[in-house]
Amino acid sequence: METDFVDLTLENLADEHLCCIIRSKKPHPGVEAKRKWLADRLKEGHVFRKLNVKGCVFIEYAPLETAWVPVIGDNYVYIYCLCVSGSPKGNGYGRALMEHCLADAKEKGKSGVCMLGASKQKAWLSDQSFAKKFGFGVVDTTAHGYELLALSFDGTTPKFAPNVKKEEIENKELTIYYDMQCPYVYQRVEMVKQFCETNRVPVSFIQVDTLQKAKELPCVFNNWGVFYKGKFETVNLLDIPSLERILKK
Structure with a gap:
């Protein structure tokens, strides 16, 4: 197993790929938007650790206090994403990355580590069954089946912010909250815009561009949240079939 891992820093951010x-040649707008987002987050203790290969093997986490998610708690770490895909799968990289995160949290005197999950595994969320092998358990839930998973080191637990449980907004048209933390967000926003313009579907896009906005969101969120007819639908990045299913409701 390769053990050459790289942590992104302000010094190497412009040169390293983002998994x-x-x-290698033509710049990708989603990747460049992610780099810009990361440049500010790294100053806040955000960690992006990856295997030093051209592949998708990485973990991304941050102090909960500065994590752009509507989760609250004292002295926790929040895992945004733990991903190993393609040919690197099955080589123990996921375990190595998770063990690094847990050791890093303990070394920094954190109270524990948490992440977003669901009663049934959702696309675009890290594998919660894998996390549970390390002792993560459910500490909070929402009406739509999303769960907050946590591994506590001292008996304390985080929770969803009270506003998360609303899962309802006044705007009845298709509404998408997003930030630029995921490099796929840019192209999904453009895709939804084009579809809605072509099909004359009213749509509102709300960019979450501050920590305060993220903490006050009316739903669970990693970097994306969808509402329709005032009701929360999903945190999954939309493709055309999933968008059409929502609009048929």
């Missing part, structure tokens, strides 16, 4: 979308 999910790898481009």
